[in-house]
Amino acid sequence: MLLKNTSTRFGHISVLIHWLVALAVYGMFGLGLWMVTLSYYDTWYHRAPELHKSIGIFLFIVMAVRVIWRFISPPPKPLASYSLFTRISSILVHLTLYIVLFGILISGYLISTADGEAISVFGWFEIPATLTEQGIQADTAGVIHLYFAWIVVVISLLHGLAALKHHFIDRDITLKRMFGCNPDKK
Numbered sequence: 001m002l003l004k005n006t007s008t009r010f011g012h013i014s015v016l017i018h019w020l021v022a023l024a025v026y027g028m029f030g031l032g033l034w035m036v037t038l039s040y041y042d043t044w045y046h047r048a049p050e051l052h053k054s055i056g057i058f059l060f061i062v063m064a065v066r067v068i069w070r071f072i073s074p075p076p077k078p079l080a081s082y083s084l085f086t087r088i089s090s091i092l093v094h095l096t097l098y099i100v101l102f103g104i105l106i107s108g109y110l111i112s113t114a115d116g117e118a119i120s121v122f123g124w125f126e127i128p129a130t131l132t133e134q135g136i137q138a139d140t141a142g143v144i145h146l147y148f149a150w151i152v153v154v155i156s157l158l159h160g161l162a163a164l165k166h167h168f169i170d171r172d173i174t175l176k177r178m179f180g181c182n183p184d185k186k
């Protein structure tokens, strides 16, 4: 098992966090769109938002760990075959994904705590409210939350398509690397 990234490989911690976050992002997107359609009498009317908020707090923790881990264990070098366009666009896309994801998590927190209520995380612990600007806070954060959610889904799908293009057209190890494969092994 390779924990840290090397100059040619992603270690298993980065791989695990990458796929866990990807799964959580698509799951949370579906859950978020579904829960706002529920009627008051649905059994999931309260449960779905509680689940959405609890997972969101965990996702924030995982993303914070991810950023710290990126400093402790920097990602592998770009492949020599990458064009300048690929190098620059991948940096911009990865940076945008990080920023927009944090934007979603922070705006979600601001919507949930606008009324001054703490967020209960699976009933295990609470995250207290901080900013509680009644009225405008929940509305503004709500708009940012929804638009950023769509942006992250669209950008991550394009990013996934780029990874598939590397795998099937360029036939390089970009995608395999994100599954922890060793590029030096034939």
Ligand code: HEM
Residues within 6 Å of the ligand: 018, 021, 022, 023, 025, 026, 070, 075, 090, 094, 095, 097, 098, 152, 156, 159, 160, 161, 163, 164, 174, 175, 176, 177, 178
């Ligand atoms: C919500 C979904 C996703 C998010 C938020 C996301 C985010 C990211 C980020 C931030 C990185 C950069 C990692 C770093 O350098 O620290 C990355 C790398 C990568 N992602 Fe994703 N990703 C998502 C989905 C996918 C999907 C669906 C695929 C493939 C089908 C994929 C394939 C890859 C690959 C191959 C890399 C490594 C690129 C390289 O070696 O430079 N990702 N992803």
